[in-house]
Amino acid sequence: MKIAVLSGKGGTGKTLVSVNLAAVAKTSTYIDCDVEEPNGHLFFKPKDIIEEEISVKIPKVDGNLCSGCRRCVEFCKFNALAYIKEKLIVFEDICHSCGGCILLCPEKALTEKEKVIGRVQKGTSEQVTVYTGILNPGEPSGIPIIKKLLDENEHERSKTIFIDCPPGSACIVMESIKDADYCILVAEPTLFGVHNLNMVYELVKLFNKPFGVVLNKCLDGENPSEKFCIEKGIRILGRIPFDNELGSLNSNAEIAVRKSEKYRTIFSSLLEDVKKEVHHETTSDS
Amino acid sequence: MKIAIPVNEKSLESNVCVSFGRTPYFLIYDTDTQKSVFLDNSAAASTGGAGIKAAQMIADNKVNILLTPRLGENAADVLKSAEIEIYKTTTASAKDNIDVFIAGKLPLLNEIHAGFHGHGGK
Amino acid sequence: MKQLLILSGKGGTGKTTIASAFIKLSKARAYADCDVDAPNLHLITKQNSLPKKRDYYGLPKAEIDTELCIExxxxxxxxxxxxxxxxGKYKVDPFACEGCGVCELVCPVEAVTLKPAVAGELLLYTEGEKVFSTAQLKMGSGTSGMLVTEVKKQMKSAAADVEFAIxxxxxxxxxxxxxxLSGVDMVLIVAEPSISGISDMERIINTATKFGVKTAVCINKFDTNMQNTEKIENFCKGQGISLMGRIPFDSDAVKAINNGQTIVDIVCASGAAVKVVFSKTMELLFEEGGGLRS
Known part of the structure; x- marks a missing residue:
């Protein structure tokens, strides 16, 4: 079972929800797909880390073979190639690894080489297997890392897998939720929160994923996100109150369910509700 | 000697454009013939790597000197490989900068900023 | 035009809440929302008229003509x-397509073409003397520095004679x-006293100083973790970065925002604190000779 946790914007509590759900589920897998700002590992502090570098294929020039026809320079939509003083220059940080230049070089002067764009770490924290994807700064796309993170776990579907998605609704988020069985949207109780929730709501609808909302940072008084859910007929999975205890545990990168009985109860019941929903979705689908 | 300047309009009096890669035009001024030519910058519409493409065009036009207010690191790499000298513009209009340059009073451009990585897709 | 940029590193630190308060306090005549992925500022700055809209084109995407396609x-x-x-038929997934053109290159029957694709929308509000520039990326279009540049360009050209912009x-x-960051006079970083907030703040300070932009920090919700607040302050002192003040966690702030008000529209603790941060920031921004801007 794969459960993706997403939100329209950073800071809504996406990591809080996914980390605590994974921790309360005991034997589970947590995957941090927020490769630009992976924060889940700060909470889990995983041990026995195995690290693997992730690379993409970029062109390498053999200057002796290059005839200077410039077809590659003209072809490259990303302007990653320049031909100056009878020398072809490759701008590796701009290259999107499409392979076009290699395909069209009439002299076979271009070949592939590997370029490391980031890494994937696997470790354990109690019974939780923790995967973290880390994209090197300045790299154009984290998608190859996300693909790797999700492929690795394909055979472990029997376990409950929690995917901590990047914020927003960009293609990198689409990649993260593609194979998810269920999506949890995390929303803040503000006018901003509704606007951001609406973005991911549109996204999960587009991908036809079953989903529900967790309302985070709930205070007394009006909750615009709750109102939005009621209006749209969206299932509210749970409410996490705003309080200083949780705020302080979270800001010190502690996992609330491992420190406090109160939160263990809240997240256990949230997990049960999510499981019921997923079960309901899978049985009603077939 | 050929001098290139990113400009906002096709005129010698035009202001210098603050962006090298995404300037609408380049003014190419030939100090020997005192003639000026304006090139459309095809790189301006690129979603990424505009600086590289613009620098390639400047190099292809056999320019010796570039006057610009700022420059990204990738464009600077191309221009350096092409042995083009880069000076920093100090006043608003293209013409004034040419005059100041010819008088030997423009400073070399020292600070090269990190690329904006304005690649569209991801 | 003096430009003040408000940044946070991490989302959810209160960047927009503070920006909207600053706009109110300064009576700014030009402001922009560069958070093109999830723009929120328009929700609080209240526009009475409709914006001028313009499509923003990102990378072109491939399209397959199934009539010509020989599969x-x-x-x-x-x-x-x-x-x-x-x-069934060959089809391009526009969300996955990066517009590289390889398919167009290899197609033996010219059934594939790259077509311009709308990636978002630029919006410009002009009301009386006020100019507000913002944009919204389309779903799946990903972050784009170029759209951010367009938002700033749009603001500048519509408010060319305005002295100050947020x-x-x-x-x-x-x-x-x-x-x-490019071209701004000063950056105010809104930091949050959490472990992840601190690591993000350090990264953003590194970037800003690399650009030679005057940088200052204020701490939002400082009282949610005093230890980390002190850590941030010590870090800034060590780096020679000016501290603009502390803003407390305040449930009234949430109420103000939900009523479509800024935190300086009502009497509350966070509003009072942000006024102090504002006047210190203005002092630093307009300080002569302090800027490193080229």
């Missing part, structure tokens, strides 16, 4: 982004942030 599979085999599916920046440390 040879070349495009699918050569696409590095798994963007072409062949369930820009709500993008979260993160990626290319949109770098695009937000």
């Amino acid at each position: 040879c599979g070349q495009c699918r085999q050569n696409c590095r982004f798994d963007a072409i599916s062949a369930d 820009i709500d920046g993008s979260p993160g440390i990626g290319c949109p942030v770098i695009a937000s």
